[in-house]
Amino acid sequence: MSTCPPVAGRLRRLALCLVSAVLGAAGPAWAQAPAPPSKLALTGARIIPVAGDDIDDGTILIEDGLIVAVGREVSIPYDAMEVDCTGLVLMPGxxxxxxxxxxxxxxxxxxxxxxxxxxxxxxxxxxxxxxxxxxxxxxxxxxxxxxxxxxxxxxxxxxxxxxxxxxxxxxxxxxxxxxxxxxxxxxxxxxxxxxxxxxxxxxxxxxxxxxxxxxxxxxxxxxxxxxxxxxxxxxxxxxxxxxxxxxxxxxxxxxxxxxxxxxxxxxxxxxxxxxxxxxxxxxxxxxxxxxxxxxxxxxxxxxxxxxxxxxxxxxxxxxxxxxxxxxxxxxxxxxxxxxxxxxxxxxxxxxxxxxxxxxxxxxxxxxxxxxxxxxxxxxxxxxxxxxxxxDRLGSIEPGKRANIVALTGDPLDFSSWVEHAWIDGVHAYDRSRDHRLQRLLQAGSTGDDESGDDAPAAERTDGTAGAAPAPAAPAPGQRPGRRERIVE
Amino acid sequence: MTRPMHPTSPMGTMARAIAMAMALLPVVLSAAVPAHAQGSDDGTTIAFRVGKVITMDDEERVINNAVVLVQNGRITQVGRARAVEIPAGSRVIEQPQAWLVPGLVELHNHTAGALGDLNDLVYLANPGLRSLETVVPESPNVKRARAGGVTTALLIPGSGTNITGFGTIVKFSGPTVDDMVVQSPGSLKVAQAGNPERYWFGVGRTMMNYNTRRTLEGAKAYHDAWVRFESGESAERPRFNPIYEDFRGLFTWDMIASVHTQQYQVVMTTVDMLANRLGLFTVLDHSTFDAWKTAPLVLEAGHVMTICGPRAFYLDPTQRRFNGIAARWWQGGLRDLGINTDAPVIPQEELSYQAAMGVYYGWKPYEALKGITRIGARALRIESRVGSIEVGKDADFGLWTGDPIDPRSQCLMTVIDGRVHYDAAVQRVF
CATH class of the missing domain: 3.20.20.140 (Metal-dependent hydrolases)
Structure with missing residues (x-):
């Protein structure tokens, strides 16, 4: 979907892929992306659960889209995939x-x-x-x-x-x-x-x-x-x-x-x-x-x-x-x-x-x-x-849907960015792949670059079904985009 | 009316055309005898000896230096010239440079009658109306369509309200309406959104979709009640309803839902409501703007076909790039993909040109040709009769100077049910 960040687009296709799998239908080429991990551990972050006190260096364990454990001392199952969130702040979506x-x-x-x-x-x-x-x-x-x-x-x-x-x-x-x-x-x-x-x-x-x-x-x-x-x-x-x-x-x-x-x-x-x-x-x-x-x-x-x-x-x-x-x-x-x-x-x-x-x-x-x-x-x-x-939404507690936002700092600090979002345990947003945001933030750019490839996987016939690689970050002091045309 | 078919003399095309014109001058000038009188169903065999036949059959055969035999309006033989014996006494049409292509099929045509007949904007949904009652045989539109190689069309009401009536599948033959009609009602015309909004003081999608669904669910309940009665499951004879009666073929797939639909949300709703929930055989007409992004939903539904047009491209402001609409649907995995003109928005005779536009923006030429022949017939569910050049099928085809997808090509002759209904050598339309 052009209208969602690529990662969200992938989620959509994954969801569809799962539906196809359930129905036993032969999946088309674009549905060959790997399924999201059923177990996920977000570790090392400051957690604002909203229900209860903040937790430093905490872990959120997610299974099948639901939060199953939150705290400092959460043992991570051997088959859970770990996402290191050190330096980030996690709060409910x-x-x-x-x-x-x-x-x-x-x-x-x-x-x-x-x-x-x-x-x-x-x-x-x-x-x-x-x-x-x-x-x-x-x-x-x-x-x-x-x-x-x-x-x-x-x-x-x-x-x-x-x-x-x-x-x-x-x-x-x-x-x-x-x-x-x-x-x-x-x-x-x-x-x-x-x-x-x-x-x-x-x-x-x-x-x-x-x-x-x-x-x-x-x-x-x-x-x-x-x-x-x-x-x-x-x-x-x-x-x-x-x-x-x-x-x-x-x-x-x-x-x-x-x-x-x-x-x-x-x-x-x-x-x-x-x-x-x-x-x-x-x-x-x-x-x-x-x-x-x-x-x-x-x-x-x-x-x-x-x-x-x-x-x-x-x-x-x-x-x-x-x-x-x-x-x-x-x-x-x-x-x-x-x-x-x-x-x-x-x-x-x-x-x-x-x-x-x-x-x-x-x-x-x-x-x-x-x-x-x-x-x-x-x-x-x-x-x-x-x-x-x-009973399902609004806080980071066991039993609730794993809707979690990762920010670069305190949510009430206006210099914090939303870095990631998980919805029902699926990685739905990743700022490093948010091409539209990056284009917006490119000062001086008219945005006529080709970086914004957010076309759906439906058009990809190679079966990769994935997001386009993020454009390289400009070096400090460099103005991206039309820099060859800028005379300073 | 008896007139000689093309002479088989080795004269050049121009000389032959002049000769024909001279021979037929009185007839042409009188104009009282339409071209459809040409041909026969008296058992005479007509042999088309051509440079290339695009069969569009199941094997997708292309036969070079071929002969196609036609008798009593049907195709009796198709094969290499050296392998087909032309029976003695046949009329032979010799065009060794030309392509013989299945008659083009148009899924979205509003030229049945006068434009005043296009929309009856009485209610937000107007079932019970039939485009059949507006059909004018041998109209200028029909004649021009034939000159563009178009032989079959679905004549439909407009998109002024959510349900504007039932369409009519016709062949562009004549001279009476009965001669033309293949099936009526041939479709239910639904306009999901993108015009009916203007009804009354303006209507939104919650109201439009509620009303459309309610109408169709009423028709389905009527049909189901009759099925129960006819199968003996229920002894209660349903009350006859002249409006819902016409819908019945929709639920047995004897008739299609042809849907004016475009843009993501609207096409998503069409697939969800008509195909998935009501189980109708659904044809997405237009399918333009960013509708191609629904490709996964369309594939998942299964019994949905996509007929694009008349716009060939979409400038997506969120991506800031051009998208060829047919090409995007194709890349999205759609194979039942066709093209329409929305005539008279785009003149009917430019159906092949619309397909060429699809190719210009990234589609494949052969698939584009298939999209205006075999796929169109499949979308109308008359594939067993038209859309390909195969033994046993209706002898509907065009004789072209080359690939119809090449805009330089022109249609030399149009044959419908084995009769020559257009012959450029007699009277060129354009």
């Missing part, structure tokens, strides 16, 4: 808690679409996924944007894979319920859409339940001798998910707790409306609130419900006092932390500023008074918890 960037368009032109699935629009070839991996994000929660009332059902994916199936970690995870007015609507109309959708869902469900009860009685040759309300109550348990029509299926699943409500509430007013709606619909216990920097004005409501929130990319609210022209800054993460509300941070992948990087976002939190541990959790474990995937 970061998680983007809410992104529409992998989709063709953020939203449909229809305000209520819970019958749709982002599965149909995720594009594995989007550069966003490659960029996410490059910045240490190994998990992306793909949701539609906020220009709707109820979004399509979301999906948690890895930023690697030839198809959406290969990328998927968890399907049908959440619905976005938007209380901030979408384009062309006001706040009341927006809330009406939500109430209307849930009211219709209940009406349809009750009608179905009543029918189911009557059918069951008829089948058992018993009379229907209860009031309709009681028939609906008794019939509710008889309704299976497959009985539900497309328009209501995912809303019923959401009210049953099988799908997570992600409220999108930009202002404090929207947030209060979201909290009220969640309480009225009895869906608060799994609710997550995506909020803006105005959320500190609704901190009382947030404190009362104690549900996690998603913040960012902006973390600071700046308001100019109209009388004094004094700038008043409110640092939202610190307010949330003081109130004991867990939060996850979104990056800004479209921006050219440092908000692109979750590590930068976490570092800013520390500057604003959030403890380091909580700042690191906000880009790893917190989003995993919100997505109901904390």
């Amino acid at each position: 970061m998680i983007d808690p809410d992104s529409f960037r992998g989709l063709d368009i953020p939203n449909e032109n229809i305000p209520v679409v819970p019958f749709l699935d982002v599965y149909d629009a995720i594009d594995p070839s989007r550069l966003y996924f490659e960029d996410a991996l490059r910045s240490g994000i190994t998990t992306v929660h793909v949701m539609q944007g906020p220009n709707c009332a109820i979004s399509a059902v979301s999906r948690v994916v890895r930023p690697i894979g030839l198809s959406v199936g290969e990328m998927t970690i968890a399907p049908e995870v959440a619905l976005k319920l938007v209380t901030s007015p979408r384009s062309g609507a006001d706040r009341m109309e927006q809330m009406f859409r939500l109430r209307d959708a849930f009211a219709r869902m209940r009406y349809d469900f009750d009608t179905l339940a009543e029918t189911k009860y009557e059918e069951a009685q008829k089948k058992a040759s018993k009379p229907v001798d209860v009031a309709p309300a009681e028939a609906r109550r008794r019939g509710a348990d008889l309704v299976r998910e497959t009985d539900l029509g497309d328009p209501i299926r995912n809303l019923v699943r959401l009210s049953r707790g099988a799908i997570i409500p992600f409220f999108h509430a930009v202002t404090a007013t929207d947030l209060r409306n979201a909290v009220r709606f969640a309480e009225e619909e009895k869906i608060l216990d799994r609710a997550v609130f995506i909020v803006g920097t105005d959320a500190h004005r609704a901190i009382a409501e947030l404190t009362r419900v104690r549900r996690p929130v998603v913040i960012g990319p902006a973390l600071v609210e700046r308001r100019v006092d109209p009388d004094t022209e004094e700038i008043v800054e409110t640092f939202l993460p610190a307010v949330l932390h003081a109130a004991g509300i867990p939060f996850a941070i979104r990056p800004d992948p479209d921006g050219s500023l440092a908000e692109r990087y979750l590590t930068y976002q976490a570092a800013v939190c520390v500057r604003g008074g959030v403890p380091r541990d909580e700042a690191l959790r906000a880009i790893t474990l917190r989003p995993a918890e919100m997505l109901g995937l904390a």
Whole structure:
């Protein structure tokens, strides 16, 4: 795949190779690459597990894509391949808690679409996924944007894979319920859409339940001798998910707790409306609130419900006092932390500023008074918890998926680079083979070199199926690229 | 209508052409008698004595100094000139320098009728429509197609919505629609994305793919219900549905899904939804931009064919380099690889030129020729009838001055079902 670093491309082909092997199909030439080692030991690094204290000179043992041991004294099995990570810092792969960037368009032109699935629009070839991996994000929660009332059902994916199936970690995870007015609507109309959708869902469900009860009685040759309300109550348990029509299926699943409500509430007013709606619909216990920097004005409501929130990319609210022209800054993460509300941070992948990087976002939190541990959790474990995937993702602990990022230094030090990433134990990113990054960093180059050979192995007929060799690093003081044309 | 076939005299080509033109002058001027009247199915044998026959048969034979015998619209014998005895009384067409090539097969043609008939943009999916009802025999497009050696085409509705109707497999013969039709419905035209977005105020891929899948799943449920009834498994006779009825051949592979699809995600979805999940025999039309990167998925699916075009190359901004689309698919391991024109986007008669463009950007000439003959027939699932010059198959072929993939070559004569439907010596089209 041209749109992923070569190593990630190889992972994709390896995954496919494994599929072919399982199916017993004769593999084509490009699938002859060796399988990734089933046992892997990352040794000699400082480990930030997020769950628990940091470990110096530690080892992470990985088997079949899962972490099996972490610590200073881990014995390495004879058949494990060792990767010397001396001098590197290992942390859990970061998680983007809410992104529409992998989709063709953020939203449909229809305000209520819970019958749709982002599965149909995720594009594995989007550069966003490659960029996410490059910045240490190994998990992306793909949701539609906020220009709707109820979004399509979301999906948690890895930023690697030839198809959406290969990328998927968890399907049908959440619905976005938007209380901030979408384009062309006001706040009341927006809330009406939500109430209307849930009211219709209940009406349809009750009608179905009543029918189911009557059918069951008829089948058992018993009379229907209860009031309709009681028939609906008794019939509710008889309704299976497959009985539900497309328009209501995912809303019923959401009210049953099988799908997570992600409220999108930009202002404090929207947030209060979201909290009220969640309480009225009895869906608060799994609710997550995506909020803006105005959320500190609704901190009382947030404190009362104690549900996690998603913040960012902006973390600071700046308001100019109209009388004094004094700038008043409110640092939202610190307010949330003081109130004991867990939060996850979104990056800004479209921006050219440092908000692109979750590590930068976490570092800013520390500057604003959030403890380091909580700042690191906000880009790893917190989003995993919100997505109901904390048993699999978000920290370096035995039993979790081996999604690990290796940095050249502390993650909150902005001079640190992501050097490697492993996803499910497979070496998915290697900076020394990231030709696009290297080209970007070649100062003075117009980039007309030929180094960027990231074509897929599918076009390689020699069966090597591997990445192109990395271009030679320029000598110190030398300007690579067009140097023969530069007169200094 | 009886007219002499080519004289077998040793006259030069030009002299022969002039002689023919003189002889046929009244006929040509009257224009009331179309060329398709030429030929016979009265049992007369026609012998083509040519310099080279590209058979495109299973052994991929190329026979030099060959004779092909045709009788009653079928090919009765193919072989070296010295090994084939031309029966007495045969009409002999002597072209010792020319190549005899299977009639070209076009998979993506919108010239059935007027452009106003191309798209009915009523719903996001419009099953129940048939391109058959727009077919105009002996249109200028048909005549020009024949002059380009094209004998068979899939006439399809446009790509304005996700499902625009059923295609019609025709031969460019005439004079009536019945004479032309090989199969109707011959395909279901699906447009996965890349045009239907403009429907209404704009539609995205979540909605389009949901709607397309739902329509096809409805059709499959209808088909399955009938199968259960017809096999006696169920006593319940399904209610007849005129819209879903046309879909049934799709699930028995008696009809193909021909899919307007291009770009990575869109082709990935086509393979996933239509081929893998619904099990349809799927033909990827266009397959342009970076679609070739899905080659591993296409190979894995198995019953997917790729017909590229009309764009021959793609400048990949992420790689900053040109990619020949057919060449990339080929390098990716695809062997069932063809070419289309999307006529009238590219005129139908330039099908061979589109294949030549594929070669210009790195594909192989012989494979390109195969891609517009045998592979096209395979993609339409009419390989047993057309696409190669073999005994027993329909006598559909073109007589060319050289390799059709060489843009300098021209088609001298086009034969469909054993009848000469175009003869440059009588009236050149271009």
